[in-house]
Amino acid sequence: MGIIVQEQAGLFHLQSSGMSYIFQIVDGYPVHVYWGSRLKHREPMTDLLIHTPKNAGLDRLPQEYPQYGSGDFRNPAYQVELEDGTRITELKYKGYRLIKGKPSLTGLPAVYTGDETEADTLELELTDAYSDLQVVLSYSIFADRNAIVRSARLGNQGEKKLRLRRALSTSVDFPGKRDFELTYLSGAWAREGNITRTPLHQGETRIDSKRGMSSHQLNPFAALVTPETTESQGEAFGFSLVYSGGFEAAAEVDSFGSTRFSIGINSFDFAWLLSPGESFQTPETVMVYSGQGLGDMSRTYHRLYRTRLCRGKYRDEERPILVNNWEATYFDFNADKLVSIAEEGAKLGIELFVLDDGWFGKRDSDNSSLGDWVEDRRKLPGGLKDVAERINRLGLKFGLWVEPEMISPDSELYRKHPDWCLHVPERRRTEARWQLVLDYTRQEVRDFIYDSLSAIFSSVPVSYVKWDMNRCLTEIGSADLPPERQSETAHRYVLGLYELLERITTAFPHILFESCSSGGGRFDPGMLYYMPQTWTSDNTDAVERLKIQYGTSLVYPVSAIGAHVSAVPNHQVGRITPLDFRGDVAMSGNFGYELDLTKFTEEDKERVKRQILTYKEVRGLVQRGDLFRLQSPFEGNESAWMFVSEDKEEALVYYFQVMAVPNAPQRFLRLAGLDPELEYEIHSGYSGEQLIHGGDRLMQLGLPLAYEQKDYESGWFRVRAVKPVTV
Structure with missing residues (x-):
């Protein structure tokens, strides 16, 4: 049993194979006791019970779902406004329920189980006697993963309306002084x-997004780590929010050194009206504990998200190698040009051709036609079906770019339905990229988009869809909502998006959907539930991608990371890097090309053929293996990582040097994740050199690296077990 209840002491012990999470009921309040490495359960565990100074008040209690206004002056997990304008509620413990497995969340993406033996769930019921507010805290713990999934459901059991002003998913108090550091992902487009x-x-140290999307700037993930924590040692407590809208995450250290971490929907500009009998479900937080550094935390997230968040046909299938025409042609193409790129792709071994922006309406630039999802017969006289079938006859599958959440003011749809965008009456409508955001809170808008896309996907042999979203939300209001519900618009938008994605991915299960938001602007677990991969960044420069892909892997599996080889000089930074270097970086993700294949030299074509052949041999290991980050691009001139099979008998190692170093020292790359008792044959991908070393030597002494005096050097090694080490 993964959840042990010691009723007399009011203690709840959630236990996985390597982790324990414990809280108890103190004076009616759920109080946090412990989260960390697994503890044996002993009856009674009275030595663990929380003892606070007499009359210390709630400000000294490490709580599980704290409130404000009754003596706790730290960040609350929730806030409710009553009809009389007061905002004081006091949740007290009422009861609990144990459930085998893990229930789904209505209308929200969620981690799931393959069968009910994988996890156990505790639902803890709290109530406020005065307002009849009910809160059900959900805790699901996986038997063989150091992960707990938490969420909250807030319900109005009374006869008067309640208004939620704050409804976070998770709050955890770490009692006692802990010198934590906060690790998170930041950036920009x-x-x-x-x-x-x-x-x-x-x-307080806080990260958030007020953009209506998870954002390029800050990702809905953070980890508390100890100062000594590295990739391979020290404690890490990860928090990942399964949500695609505005979020907040905060770590607050009080005057006694205790730390409170909370995460959920951004409280800024948020309110939700609860009529009698209604409830509100928060998104869930996936909490991961590691006592062996950030790398172990990442691998827990990777395995869980790859196999128990992603769904559908492509969850376990190897992803196709593609070519996308965007940086090859931008908007300037016709059917013959597209087919000519596909012809070269077929000769090189590429498996999928993706037609990007510019195929619909009168889309000759990004200032028109979004919403008019009808093929442009000027560019494609035979229509999409003709192009797709011509490409299919070459042996390639056909993919398509869409941006269904947006509308151009210069479009037939906008002229017909100017109220279908998010807007506030009599206020300016802020355009970004000459486009506005469709109001996905409205059923008729979602139905229109569903019908428009379904007509294409049903008549054209589409095997892949790149679903883009190229701007944040502004003027967040809906013509379809009454005044008292306008502050619900941002969250209702996300719920509407999820409803549409569920419909369309269910209707077209054969299509591989890839999420995009000007690159990584919505790279979050919520989108992975519907689309198993994401276009990681619009920046395709290989040097920049070292950091982007390395950082993204802190929480997201490599199977979710889209990575392409592009032309040089690079279109984003102007850098010129060798084709081998670009290929090695891109092969460390879902591999593809984004350039004009017809412009390759014969030498380039031979290199690309080798890249594609190699990737077809190793992509199962890249997409499903355990990732070990060996050297960080954020800390020096070199980067390295490796992928290891579950049985530790096979590995693939990549290393990169950005700039040449004069009079460079001998380099040894210490590997990880291997079996120290096995011997491994190492095959160099470029030199062809073969070596045999023991797993212990490769991990302790390291793999010797040859050095070449050149910028942008890269290399890769195949590692295979051959026989046990002879002592």
């Missing part, structure tokens, strides 16, 4: 995935 690490001090 084309600079996603920067790993930021900052010490916590008394007061």
Whole structure:
């Protein structure tokens, strides 16, 4: 049993194979006791019970779902406004329920189980006697993963309306002084995935998004780590929010050194009206504990998200190698040009051709036609079906770019339905990229988009869809909502998006959907539930991608990371890097090309053929293996990582040097994740050299690396077990 209840002491012990999470009921309040490495359960566990100074009040209690206004002056997990304008509620413990497995969340993406033996769920019921507010805290713990999934459901059991002003998913208090540091992902468009690490001090350290989307700037993930925590040692407590809208995450250190971490929907500009009998479900937080550094935390997230968040046909299938025409042609193409790129792709071994922006309406630039999802017969005289079938005859599958959440003011749809965008009456409508955001809170809008896309997907042999979203939400209001519900618009938008994605991915299960938001602007677990991969960044420069892909892997599996080889000089930064270097970086994700294949030299074509052949041999390991980050691009001139099979008998190692170093020292790359008792044959991908070393030597001494005096050097090694080490 993964959940042990010691009723007399009011103690709840959630236990996985390597982790324990414990809280108890103190004076009616759920109080946090412990989260960390697994503890044996002993009856009674009275030595663990929380003892606070007499008359200390709630400000000294480490709580599970704290309130404000009754003596706790730290960040609350929720706030409710009553009809009389007061905002004081006091949740007290009422009861609990144990459930085998893990229930789904209505209308929200969620981690799931393959069968009910994988997890156990505790539902803890709290009530406020005065307002009849009911809160059900849900805790699901996986038997063989150091992960707990938490969420909250807030319900109005009374006869008067309640208004939620704050409804976070999770709050965890770490009692006692802990010198935590906060690790999170920051950045901007084309600079996603920067790993930021900052010490916590008394007061609040906060990250958030007010953009109506998870954002390029800050990702809905953070981890509390100890100062000594590295990739391979030290404690890490990860928090990942399964949500695609505005979020907040905060770590607050009080005057006694205790730390409170909370995460959920952003409280800024949020309110939700609860009529009698109604309830509100928060998104869930996936909490991961590691006692062996950030790498172990990441691998727990990777395995869980790859196999128990992603769904559908492509969850376990190897992803196709593609070519996308965007940087090859932008808007300037016709059917013959597209087919000519596909012809070269077929000769090189590419498996999928993706037609990007510019195929619909009168879309000759990005200032028109979004919403008019009808093929442009000027560019495609035979229509999409003709192009797709011509490409299919070459042996390639056909993919398509869409941006269904947006509308151009210069479009037939906008001229017919100017109220279908998010807007506030009599106020300016802020355009970004000459486009506005469709109001996905409205059923008729979602139905129109569903019908428009279904007509295409049903008549054209589409195997892949790149679903883009190229701007944040502004003027967040809906013509379909009454005044008292306008502050619900942002969250209702996300719920509407999820409803549409569920419909369309269910209707077309054969299509591989890839999420995109100007690159990584909505790279979050919520989108992975519907689309198993994401276009990681619009920046395709290989040097920049070292950081972007390394940082993104802190929480997201490599199977979710889209990575392409693009032309040089690079279109984002102007850098010129060798084709081998670009290929090695891109092969460390879902591999593809984004350039004009017809412009390759014969030498380039031979290199690309080798890249594609190699990736077809190793992509199962790249997409499903355990990732070990060996050297960080944020810390020096070199980067390295490796992928290891579950049985530790096979590995793939990549290393990169950005700039040449004069009079360079001998280099050894210490590997990880291997079996120290096995011997491994190492095959160099470029030199062809073969070596045999023991797993212990490769991990302790390291793999010797040859050095070449050149910028942008890269290399890769196949590692295979051959026989046990002879002592």
